[in-house]
Each structure stands twice: as C-alpha cells, then as structure tokens.
Amino acid sequence: MNFLDDFLYELHSQNLEEVNEVREMKKKFWIILLLVLMIAGCSKADSSREIESIDSGWKNNVGEYIEPNEETTKTPINNDLKLIKNGSATIKTKNVNESYQNILDLVKEFDGYQTDISRNEGNYYTTIRVQFKIPADNLDAFLDKLNEGEDVKYLNVSTQDITKEYFDSDIRLKQLEKELAKYQEFFDKASNVEEMLKIQNEINRTTTEIEILKGQFKFWDSLIAYSTINLDISEYDDVIQTSQEIKFTALSFEDFLYYLKSGIVRSASALVSIIQYAIILIIAGVPIWLPVGGVVYYIVKKRKNAPKKEKNEKIETLDKE
Numbered sequence: 001m002n003f004l005d006d007f008l009y010e011l012h013s014q015n016l017e018e019v020n021e022v023r024e025m026k027k028k029f030w031i032i033l034l035l036v037l038m039i040a041g042c043s044k045a046d047s048s049r050e051i052e053s054i055d056s057g058w059k060n061n062v063g064e065y066i067e068p069n070e071e072t073t074k075t076p077i078n079n080d081l082k083l084i085k086n087g088s089a090t091i092k093t094k095n096v097n098e099s100y101q102n103i104l105d106l107v108k109e110f111d112g113y114q115t116d117i118s119r120n121e122g123n124y125y126t127t128i129r130v131q132f133k134i135p136a137d138n139l140d141a142f143l144d145k146l147n148e149g150e151d152v153k154y155l156n157v158s159t160q161d162i163t164k165e166y167f168d169s170d171i172r173l174k175q176l177e178k179e180l181a182k183y184q185e186f187f188d189k190a191s192n193v194e195e196m197l198k199i200q201n202e203i204n205r206t207t208t209e210i211e212i213l214k215g216q217f218k219f220w221d222s223l224i225a226y227s228t229i230n231l232d233i234s235e236y237d238d239v240i241q242t243s244q245e246i247k248f249t250a251l252s253f254e255d256f257l258y259y260l261k262s263g264i265v266r267s268a269s270a271l272v273s274i275i276q277y278a279i280i281l282i283i284a285g286v287p288i289w290l291p292v293g294g295v296v297y298y299i300v301k302k303r304k305n306a307p308k309k310e311k312n313e314k315i316e317t318l319d320k321e
Contacts, residue, residue, distance in 0.1 A: 082166040083159055084223045085136050087143065088230040090154035096126040096233050099150055103130075103231065106145060110138040115228075127234040133226040142229075166220060173213045180206045 093099040104114065112134040120127045134142050139157075146152065183203045190196040251259070282289070 080163070081161065082163045082220065082224055083136075083161055084220075084227075085139055085157065085159050086228045087139065087155070087157040088232075089143075089146070089152050089156070090232045090234075091150045092153050092234060092236050093151060094236065096128055096235055099233055100128050100130065102149060103146065103233070106142065106149065107132045107134065110142045111135050112138070112142070112226075112229075125235050127232070130231050130233070132229045132231070134229055136225060136227045139227045139229075162220060162224075166217075169213055169216060173210065173217075176206055176210045176213070180210065 091099060091103075107114065112132050114130060114132055116131040118129045120129075143155065143157070147155070180203065183199055183206060187196060187199045187203065190199055
C-alpha cells in the first residue's frame with residue numbers, strides 16, 4: 001500500500017508539473033502575441049502619423065488659415081495702403097466733339113487710355129459717354145487739369161480700402177505655399193499607392209487655391225494701379241441751334257420736273273384706285289343692294305300711289321251723291 005501510494009503521489013506530482021508547464025507556455029504565447037500586435041500597431045500608427053502629421057503641422061504652421069491678429073499682421077505704413085480709386089464726372093460744353101478730343105489728348109498726356117465709348121446724336125444735341133483708365137498716381141492731377149479746361153458740373157471720386165483683405169490674402173498665400181512644399185516632401189517619402197493618392201489630392205487642392213489667390217492679386221493690382229474714370233459729355237440745355245447765314249435754296253429744274261411728274265402720277269393713281277374700289281364695292285354688294293333696293297322701291301312707289309287713290313275715292317263719292 002505504501003508503495004502504491006508513493007507511485008500515485010509521484011504520478012500526480014508529474015501531472016501537476018506538466019499542467020504548470022502548459023500554463024506557462026500559454027502565458028508566454030499570449031505575451032508574445034500581444035507584443036507582436038503592439039509592434040504592428042505602432043508601426044502602422046507611425047505610418048499614419050507620418051501622413052497625418054501634415055495635417056497637424058498644417059493646422060498649426062503652414063496649412064490652415066489662421067485669422068491674422070496683431071502678432072501675424074503688421075499695420076502697413078501709408079505707402080503700403082491698397083486703395084482702389086475711381087471717379088465720374090458730368091461735363092457741359094458747346095461743342096461735344098471738340099471737348100471729347102481735348103479730353104482724349106489730356107488722358108494720353110497722363111499715360112491713360114480709353115476703354116469704352118458710346119455716342120448719341122439727336123437733331124439738336126449730341127451726348128458722349130466715355131470711360132478711361134488713368135494711372136492712380138496721376139488721377140488727382142488729371143482731374144485738376146480737367147476742371148481747368150472743361151465746365152465740370154458734377155464730380156465724384158470714390159476710394160475703396162482693401163488693405164486688410166490684401167494682406168490677409170498674402171498671409172494665406174504664403175501659408176499655402178509652405179503647405180504645398182510640405183505635401184511634396186511627404187509625397188516623395190510615401191511608401192505605398194494609397195498614401196501617394198491621398199497626398200496628391202491635397203497637392204491638387206492646395207495648388208488650385210494658390211492659383212486662385214494669385215489671380216485675385218493680379219486683379220487687385222490692376223484695380224490699384226489704374227483708376228477708372230466715367231465721363232458724360234453733353235451740350236448745354238439752353239443752347240439755341242441757329243444758323244448764322246440764311247441762304248436761298250431752290251429745286252433744280254430736273255428735280256422740279258421729277259417731283260411734278262411724281263405728283264401727277266400719284267394723283268392719277270389715287271383717282272384710279274378710288275374708282276376701282278368703288279366698282280369693287282358695288283359689285284361685291286349686289287346680294288345686299290338688290291333686296292334693299294327692291295324694298296325701298298316698293299315703299300316709295302306705294303307712298304306715291306296713296307294720294308292718287310285717295311283722290312279717286314273722293315271723286316267717286318261725289319259722283320254718287
């Protein structure tokens with residue numbers, strides 16, 4: 001019995017050791033599996049963070065537009081002001097064409113040019129509406145000289161300050177250019193097609209925004225560099241159009257014969273047309289004129305015969321008496 005008990009105890013001890021070994025192996029297996037998963041996750045996270053770091057860096061440094069404040073935007077000095085100056089004027093004159101030519105020469109003198117013109121000529125009045133482009137630096141001098149040479153009845157000069165919009169867009173453009181350079185850098189480091197496509201989409205979007213801003217700057221620069229002037233040139237309202245010399249005029253003999261012949265032909269044509277239309281009216285109205293004429297004839301004849309009948313009746317009555 002003691003031997004059997006010892007054997008069973010020893011066998012039980014061996015089983016316990018094997019069970020413990022299996023448990024230790026399972027623990028090691030799960031630990032190794034967990035480590036593998038963590039390493040894989042970290043590598044994937046590092047890869048995604050490498051792409052997403054563009055966005056995080058963009059938000060803080062180069063991509064996302066940050067509303068300019070006192071730290072990002074310096075107050076421009078007077079020479080850096082971005083002003084759009086335009087003007088309009090109404091001019092009265094005795095000779096519209098002469099004034100227009102004088103103004104055109106004045107515009108060329110100040111390095112300007114004409115962009116649009118419309119002319120309206122009536123029986124007694126002529127009006128010209130014209131648009132010019134004048135270098136903004138020459139606008140004030142041009143208007144002063146225009147006022148000296150012409151009778152300016154109305155003048156208006158408007159100034160639009162786009163300094164804030166201009167410099168805000170300039171900051172935005174610089175940020176976009178930095179963002180584009182960053183995207184191109186990450187594109188070169190991309191390890192697979194998916195990353196390359198994602199980065200290329202951002203490159204395309206950023207490039208489009210940059211081109212739009214550059215186009216806006218060109219448009220603003222043109223408006224800032226050249227002022228638009230609209231002029232209405234017209235004659236005085238109380239101008240009386242009279243001729244200084246009265247000349248005798250008469251038709252030539254050939255014109256006289258021509259108008260005489262034309263008058264006779266037209267009169268004869270009118271007379272013939274009247275006769276023709278009368279004949280047409282009579283013939284076309286026969287179905288109406290015949291019944292009406294018959295009724296009228298009957299009524300008239302009956303009225304004429306009524307007195308004779310009454311007279312005969314009276315005579316017959318006297319004869320009987």
